[in-house]
Amino acid sequence: MSNVAKAFENGRPALVGYLPAGFPTIDGAIQAAQAMAKAGADIIEIGLPYSDPLMDGPVIADAVHLSLTNGTKVKDVLATVEAVAATNTPVLVMTYWNPIDQYGVRKFASDLKQAGGAGLITPDLTPEEAALWLDASDEYDLDRIFLVAPSTTSERLAKITANCRGFVYAASLMGITGTRAAVSSDAEGLVARTREHTGLPVAVGLGVSTRDQAQQVAAFADGVIVGSAFVRRLLDAPDQATAIQAVTSLTEDLSAGVRAKKR
Numbered sequence: 001m002s003n004v005a006k007a008f009e010n011g012r013p014a015l016v017g018y019l020p021a022g023f024p025t026i027d028g029a030i031q032a033a034q035a036m037a038k039a040g041a042d043i044i045e046i047g048l049p050y051s052d053p054l055m056d057g058p059v060i061a062d063a064v065h066l067s068l069t070n071g072t073k074v075k076d077v078l079a080t081v082e083a084v085a086a087t088n089t090p091v092l093v094m095t096y097w098n099p100i101d102q103y104g105v106r107k108f109a110s111d112l113k114q115a116g117g118a119g120l121i122t123p124d125l126t127p128e129e130a131a132l133w134l135d136a137s138d139e140y141d142l143d144r145i146f147l148v149a150p151s152t153t154s155e156r157l158a159k160i161t162a163n164c165r166g167f168v169y170a171a172s173l174m175g176i177t178g179t180r181a182a183v184s185s186d187a188e189g190l191v192a193r194t195r196e197h198t199g200l201p202v203a204v205g206l207g208v209s210t211r212d213q214a215q216q217v218a219a220f221a222d223g224v225i226v227g228s229a230f231v232r233r234l235l236d237a238p239d240q241a242t243a244i245q246a247v248t249s250l251t252e253d254l255s256a257g258v259r260a261k262k263r
Contacts, residue, residue: 003090004118004143004166007042008201013218015040015258016203017251018094018227019234020047021080022072023063028240030083032247036230037089039248040255044084045121045227048077048095055123059228063235074103078115085116092145092166094121100133109136119143119166127163134163145169148194150186161198167223168194168202188220214257224258 017036049067085091119142137144143166172187194202203223217224237243
């Protein structure tokens with residue numbers, strides 16, 4: 001069982017937190033992600049900044065733009081992974097496929113493994129196009145997390161989940177990332193349909209930003225994924241100390257919501 005899978009074996013749903021590498025600075029991103037791990041995040045996603053983030057909402061897109069403006073490279077993403085993995089919290093890289101393809105799939109898998117990374121979340125990669133990644137992830141024992149959505153058919157659910165390892169990422173609504181006033185009504189049904197095809201944990205992302213929402217999702221999902229809410233805290237912070245305090249406070253709040261649900 002991978003370290004990611006083990007994070008779901010603690011008697012309650014897991015909290016998964018996302019931040020892009022290089023934002024607000026390379027060191028600032030590391031400090032913020034380490035603070036999230038210390039405050040109760042069970043798994044950390046490190047975003048690999050990309051110039052054409054089609055699925056990202058305005059909050060994450062702004063952060064990614066600032067990261068790229070800072071000159072963040074793949075080597076900085078891997079250094080961030082290594083620093084966060086040192087907290088003994090499983091670390092995944094969330095990335096569009098083009099940067100991995102350009103870097104070299106097998107080389108990235110090797111370098112990610114060496115950095116202590118646990119695997120990849122690839123929102124724009126389908127299993128049919130993932131042969132190189134499937135082979136490389138097998139070779140280097142890395143988890144591979146593909147996405148399912150409310151529009152995903154039963155046939156596609158079977159195909160996607162058969163190729164996942166670690167957990168399945170259930171995007172609770174169609175469209176771009178961002179916080180929402182309420183969790184999508186499609187989320188619970190999507191989790192139930194996904195479980196018909198796999199014994200892997202199913203974690204829900206897109207829209208969660210508050211303790212109440214985290215508790216609501218934790219009532220039916222194996223994991224709660226939060227991204228934009230963390231990024232917004234960093235965007236709004238006037239300095240690094242305030243940013244760390246804000247991220248820590250939000251993590252503790254979300255963690256309390258998740259932990260309110262016992263399996």
